[in-house]
Amino acid sequence: MREQPFESPLLVESIKPNPFLDFVRCVFSNIREVLSKLLKNPLSATGLIILLGFVLVALAAPWLAPPSERHLDSYMIPQDGFSPTPKPPSAQHLFGTTERQYDIFYGLVWGTRTAFKIGFVVLFFTLIVGIILGALSGYFGGWIDELLMRMTEIFIAFPSLVATMVLVTILGKGLDKIIIAFVVFGWMTYARLIRGNILQIKENTYIEAARAAGATATRIIFRHLVPNAIFPVVVVASLDIGTVVLGAAALSFLGLGAPEGYSDWGQMISYALNWILGTHNDRLAYWYTIFFPGLMISLFVLAWNFLGDAFRDIFDPRLRGSR
Amino acid sequence: MQPSNSCFSAPLSESPDVKSPADLKGGKEQLDRLLKKHGLNDPIWVQYGRWIGEISQGNLGWSETAKTTVLEAIQKRFLATAELTLWAIGPLIFLALWMGVAAAVRHNSWQDQFLRFFTVIGTSLPSFVLGLFLLMLFYGVLYKHLPPLFEGWFLPQRLSDWANAVVQDQTRFTQWTGMMTVDAILNGQWRIFWDALGHIILPILGLSFANWAYLQRVMRSSMLETLRQDYVRTARAKGLAEKTVISKHAQRNAMILVATLVGFTVVGLLGGLIITETIFNYPGLGSWTARAAVQLDIPAVLGYVLFTTTLLLITNLIVDLLYVIIDPRVRLT
Numbered sequence: 001m002r003e004q005p006f007e008s009p010l011l012v013e014s015i016k017p018n019p020f021l022d023f024v025r026c027v028f029s030n031i032r033e034v035l036s037k038l039l040k041n042p043l044s045a046t047g048l049i050i051l052l053g054f055v056l057v058a059l060a061a062p063w064l065a066p067p068s069e070r071h072l073d074s075y076m077i078p079q080d081g082f083s084p085t086p087k088p089p090s091a092q093h094l095f096g097t098t099e100r101q102y103d104i105f106y107g108l109v110w111g112t113r114t115a116f117k118i119g120f121v122v123l124f125f126t127l128i129v130g131i132i133l134g135a136l137s138g139y140f141g142g143w144i145d146e147l148l149m150r151m152t153e154i155f156i157a158f159p160s161l162v163a164t165m166v167l168v169t170i171l172g173k174g175l176d177k178i179i180i181a182f183v184v185f186g187w188m189t190y191a192r193l194i195r196g197n198i199l200q201i202k203e204n205t206y207i208e209a210a211r212a213a214g215a216t217a218t219r220i221i222f223r224h225l226v227p228n229a230i231f232p233v234v235v236v237a238s239l240d241i242g243t244v245v246l247g248a249a250a251l252s253f254l255g256l257g258a259p260e261g262y263s264d265w266g267q268m269i270s271y272a273l274n275w276i277l278g279t280h281n282d283r284l285a286y287w288y289t290i291f292f293p294g295l296m297i298s299l300f301v302l303a304w305n306f307l308g309d310a311f312r313d314i315f316d317p318r319l320r321g322s323r
Numbered sequence: 324m325q326p327s328n329s330c331f332s333a334p335l336s337e338s339p340d341v342k343s344p345a346d347l348k349g350g351k352e353q354l355d356r357l358l359k360k361h362g363l364n365d366p367i368w369v370q371y372g373r374w375i376g377e378i379s380q381g382n383l384g385w386s387e388t389a390k391t392t393v394l395e396a397i398q399k400r401f402l403a404t405a406e407l408t409l410w411a412i413g414p415l416i417f418l419a420l421w422m423g424v425a426a427a428v429r430h431n432s433w434q435d436q437f438l439r440f441f442t443v444i445g446t447s448l449p450s451f452v453l454g455l456f457l458l459m460l461f462y463g464v465l466y467k468h469l470p471p472l473f474e475g476w477f478l479p480q481r482l483s484d485w486a487n488a489v490v491q492d493q494t495r496f497t498q499w500t501g502m503m504t505v506d507a508i509l510n511g512q513w514r515i516f517w518d519a520l521g522h523i524i525l526p527i528l529g530l531s532f533a534n535w536a537y538l539q540r541v542m543r544s545s546m547l548e549t550l551r552q553d554y555v556r557t558a559r560a561k562g563l564a565e566k567t568v569i570s571k572h573a574q575r576n577a578m579i580l581v582a583t584l585v586g587f588t589v590v591g592l593l594g595g596l597i598i599t600e601t602i603f604n605y606p607g608l609g610s611w612t613a614r615a616a617v618q619l620d621i622p623a624v625l626g627y628v629l630f631t632t633t634l635l636l637i638t639n640l641i642v643d644l645l646y647v648i649i650d651p652r653v654r655l656t
């Protein structure tokens with residue numbers, strides 16, 4: 001019998017270093033379990049179905065609302081004339097038009113893409129900032145921890161709507177500026193969560209082993225600690241997408257967001273602002289300008305809330321069965 | 324050298340009568356002179372130190388959007404906002420706690436499901452959408468069909484025109500507090516009270532719905548958890564009336580968890596004010612801050628943040644003191 005050469009686990013690891021694949025595997029192995037639990041709960045199943053609907057709408061946007069060929073940017077809502085008065089739903093404009101004749105249906109369909117884009121980009125960058133700061137803070141401890149955590153508290157102290165509003169105004173209006181503002185004032189919870197998880201995990205023997213084998217701090221943090229600490233934080237963060245989209249819509253509503261005519265839910269609602277009171281004879285004459293955009297945002301947030309509730313049930317065993 | 328663009332020079336931004344028109348003319352030398360005069364070339368910590376110094380003396384700077392000093396602007400608008408918040412918070416907390424307990428006691432009954440439906444809507448409906456829906460239904464539709472008793476209800480602003488005329492007239496009306504409803508009572512002007520109440524009711528609804536929903540849910544789950552505790556079973560086993568068990572044993576323990584959240588509710592109300600006041604055109608702190616932020620009136624925003632943070636600290640202190648009343652295990656030493 002030929003003797004097998006001794007392979008230390010650390011050696012194997014160094015042959016195929018692919019932390020990204022490991023991370024993906026870790027998330028997906030957890031996701032299958034979580035998904036099956038989510039589908040059993042009627043509320044979260046509803047939430048998932050609604051969200052799936054939104055994803056489909058976002059993906060099918062070019063077919064649902066084909067952009068006109070004259071437009072270079074398909075996110076810009078086509079205008080049918082320039083009349084200041086909204087027009088009610090018709091065969092040509094399913095949900096009617098807003099002031100200055102922007103098609104509501106088109107704006108909402110493409111606005112779904114905008115919403116997901118804002119949500120995911122903010123999620124991605126807040127997570128990166130949160131993970132790096134939380135990991136550094138949790139791993140090194142001492143004055144680094146002290147400094148980073150005090151910084152976190154300072155950022156938490158700002159009322160978030162005001163803080164993002166001011167930052168967006170300073171940077172100049174625009175969706176990209178809104179995203180930056182939400183990242184700057186959104187990472188704190190995740191940094192704290194990651195830090196807490198890492199404080200726990202770093203006591204494990206395999207971390208000690210890695211350190212004994214001479215692994216550098218960077219390697220221990222990003223190869224051993226973060227992949228193990230990340231999953232609950234990713235879940236919490238992705239449930240915040242609803243809140244982020246809502247906040248972005250609020251800023252857009254206040255006139256700090258997308259450029260005029262861009263497909264964006266918050267902007268669609270701000271177009272309804274002048275038409276709330278209807279005409280003298282029919283007070284609800286312009287109901288469609290607020291109803292459809294309002295319904296869209298509310299459904300989106302509702303779906304995330306359902307999911308969030310179910311997650312809290314799954315992860316917090318104390319509350320299990322209390323619904 | 325580039326001036327370090329710093330927001331801490333805020334209190335040093337003076338009112339227009341101090342800035343002479345000559346300041347605005349002139350070329351680079353003039354600019355340098357101005358930068359030096361306001362200390363904008365100093366390192367940021369020096370500016371910060373100066374800012375703290377000015378703040379501690381109550382000089383919050385000049386607000387361009389309010390056309391007065393920030394301190395004065397806050398004083399004037401805070402009372403309007405406080406009126407809104409005070410009217411909102413009492414019923415909001417009472418209803419949320421009462422309904423939370425009721426839902427938990429009748430767990431999974433139709434009442435529970437009914438309330439849950441509303442709390443789900445409350446937490447999902449963005450405040451600006453809710454505000455616009457409210458305006459559309461009440462101001463748009465209902466306003467025309469109101470009985471004469473409710474004349475002038477659901478309008479934006481704080482008072483109807485005729486009431487405003489009375490309030491501004493100092494011989495007939497003394498503004499003791501700046502809160503219209505309270506002043507009206509103090510002056511014995513019941514019609515003005517009624518009018519002010521009618522104007523304030525929609526913003527109150529728009530402001531409190533989401534917070535009510537959130538608080539109700541927390542109270543409900545807190546109560547559900549308490550009802551499963553051993554001491555509740557003991558209380559029932561020794562034959563106490565169910566009413567006593569719930570109000571004396573369960574409810575008071577469930578309140579401990581919720582008390583902390585009341586502080587957050589105040590903050591939530593203050594945050595919600597920005598949107599709500601803007602929609603209902605209510606002249607308070609929130610709508611002013613929204614305007615100030617959009618127009619980059621930095622002294623105003625800084626003043627607002629400073630003010631709300633202080634308010635939050637005070638609220639938290641009050642909540643901590645309330646613990647002593649709610650939870651007999653906690654003692655002030």
